[in-house]
Amino acid sequence: MMDVTKYHIGYYNPPKTEYRWVHKDHIEKAPAWCSVDLRDGNQSLIVPMSLEEKLEFFNLLVKIGFKEIEVGFPAASETEFEFLRTLIERDMIPDDVTVQVLTQCRDHIIRKTFEAVKGAPSAVIHFYNSTSVAQREQVFKKSKEEVKKIATDGAKLVKQLAGEYEGNFRFEYSPESFTGTEPEYALEVCNAVLDIMQPTPDKPMIINLPVTVAMSMSHIYANQIEYMSDNLKYRDSVVLSLHPHNDRGCAVADTELALLAGADRVEGTLFGNGERTGNVEIITLAMNLYSHGVDPKLDFSDMPAIVELYERVTRMHVYERTPYAGALVFAAFSGSHQDAIAKGMAWRAEHDLHEWTVPYIPVDPTDIGRTYDADVIRINSQSGKGGIGYLLEHRYGYNLPPKMREHFGYTVKSISDHAHKELTAPEVFQVFQNSYLNKTSPLNVAEAHYIQKNGIYAVVTLETGGEHREYSASGNGRLDAVSNAIKAGTGMDFSIEAYTEHSLTTGSTSQAATYVGLKWGDGTVTWGAGTDNDIIVASVKALVSAINNK
Structure with a gap:
């Protein structure tokens, strides 16, 4: 039996009452993107990817345009260590791409991480420790000072080893479980790390504020981000990063509001695969920007190929209603929707419009490798004459008069209804031929x-x-x-x-x-x-x- 009395608010609003982000109505430019598909995504698979599958996925991410790719936790297992070494030794990392590696703030793990990245053209050393109230009290059983010391000791060792190892290193720190941490304390820990690392505008440091577990409504996370952005030391030398998880189903909203609040960077996975309910979906975020006329700096012009590779190497399924990428996201079965779409398409053609204005379809499907007749107009018992007529005209060239189109629509819907199935375009055309075309009997x-x-x-x-x-x-x-x-x-x-x-x-x-x-x-x-x-x-x-x- 459900018992609501077990639960209480476990997040912390910052000590601030006025926020600038609430007055903004759109995101003006794309953030820096970091794919964590090969780390968070891979560790969440029932059957993790093989080495060759990970290499293929890495190449896909590069092709899409990611300039930062988290490749794993090389000190955690030989498999992840071998993957990173393979990328480096096969010279598979382009000069403009930075690989990111994850490490806890523990001495031997940090040292092995530096061993793993030797020879990489560019690497982000991402170190972290958990700072939340629940983790401090229940897991580490340490005070605030003791937990902060874990972070600062880790920062000191990272800085020391960066001087001992040859390489082009950048650094990232995450107060893991940030959303369950008092904002003032998270700020104190991050500033202590920054004081050690001493970033500069030429060599900025990433401060990553993860929604390790989603606890609040999205605007609370935005408040937390604006508070941190306003109060972090060395702000002109800090890249403020987000890493939202989707426990409340709000990861996209969390991220978009946090970008309004001053964040510069986003870590996520293509389709949201990650621990528990997953990470934020980068495709959705990027395409949302695209639909507002903002260049996302990522190329999703062949979405079907991206979906195919992802499903094949991860053995995961892209849900049919997944925004932008799902098989049915542009599909209109409703008769009134189909009619509006068909008229919208005709309006664009008649007025030679460049701007996309078609009802019910937020972006032009052809921009991401989809087609109108196969993906937009889908025919079943709910379809209308407009959509059926549009399909017949644009796939086969037959432009039926309005009253005949209506008659044909009822014919097709009746067949679909009795068969309890969607009709394909060739099946619809066959109905037209059988019902009306060049009949010679009796x-x-x-x-x-x-x-x-x-x-x-x-x-x-x-x-x-x-x-x-x-x-x-x-x-x-x-x-x-x-x-x-x-x-x-x-x-x-x-x-x-x-x-x-x-x-x-x-x-x-x-x-x-x-x-x-x-x-x-x-x-x-x-x-x-x-x-x-x-x-x-x-x-x-x-x-x-x-x-x-x-």
């Missing part, structure tokens, strides 16, 4: 000849049940004459209610598509479509198809 016009006499005089050979009979009639045009001949020969009672035509293709072999709607004596309306290189032949085929649909 009646067919085998031949039609025309004479200019009292308008147009048509001699029509009708085929029914294997028998051929010839009929003739006049009309105000060829189609009207054929229609009158059929009615005269069969006694059918109909009138041509609608007729449209257009070209399917261009060039000398262009095919024409025609559509005919017939209104019958009993008030019903039937539709037919026809295609042929000859527009008159196509029109007759559409007429016959509509008759055969009675």
Whole structure:
């Protein structure tokens, strides 16, 4: 049984009452990004990646544009040590990419970490210790001074070894479980570390303030970040970094508000894979910036390929509704949504717009390697005539008249409803062909000849049940004459209610598509479509198809 009395507020708001970040309405530029997929992401997999899989993932991150990549905790295991050494010895780290390694503030672990990064073109030594009330009291059983000394002793050793080892080193400190730490105490510890490391604008240090466990609403984290940003020493020499986890499902919001509050850098994973509920999703953050016209400095133009590699090497699944990357995030099944999207697409084309304004779709799917017909308009029993018509037109070139489009929409939805499944584009096209296109049974016009006499005089050979009979009639045009001949020969009672035509293709072999709607004596309306290189032949085929649909 649930018992709410077990729980209390475990976070700490800073001693500040006015915050500047609340008056900002957007993030003006991309932060520095650090992927921790090969550390937080990998350690959270049921089956961790093999060496070759990690190397492939590393290459993907480089291709996307990450300039900082945390490659692991090399002192923790031989596997992680070997991975880092392989990157260095195979010369796989580009000159403009910095690898980041993680180490606790413990003497032997720090020393082995420096051994691991020898020869790297550039490396961030990321050292940390936990500072929260719960960790101090329950895990370490140490006072504030004793916990601070762990941090400062670690900083001293890191600085000493940086002078003893050859390499291009940068440094990062994290007060782990920052969100469960009193802000004033977190500030005291970070400033003590900074006093030892003595960063400069030319050699800044990263201070990373992790949401190790999410405890508060997002605005509280932003308050904590602004307080730290305003009060850290050497602020012009500090890169203020975020590392949010997603325990409350708010990691993206935590990060965006914290960037408004003064943070400069974000550590996360592509799709949010990490401990417990995961890390913040960098793809979502970056694409959110992109959707506001801010260059994220990361390239997600081939999202399907990124998803494929990620799923293959991690054996994780990108949920279908994952923002931007999921298989269904652009999919519109609702009829009203499909109609709005189709009209929005038409509006852009008619007005030759560069700016993206289409309803329901926050970014142009083609920007990230998706397609309109396969990814946006999806057909099931909830679909509408607008989306079904859009798919038929843009995939196959058939632009049905509005009333026929509505009729076709109901036909498709009925089939999907009875089959209890989504219909693919080829299946939708097959329904169109079977239902309307060039139907020759039970009646067919085998031949039609025309004479200019009292308008147009048509001699029509009708085929029914294997028998051929010839009929003739006049009309105000060829189609009207054929229609009158059929009615005269069969006694059918109909009138041509609608007729449209257009070209399917261009060039000398262009095919024409025609559509005919017939209104019958009993008030019903039937539709037919026809295609042929000859527009008159196509029109007759559409007429016959509509008759055969009675």
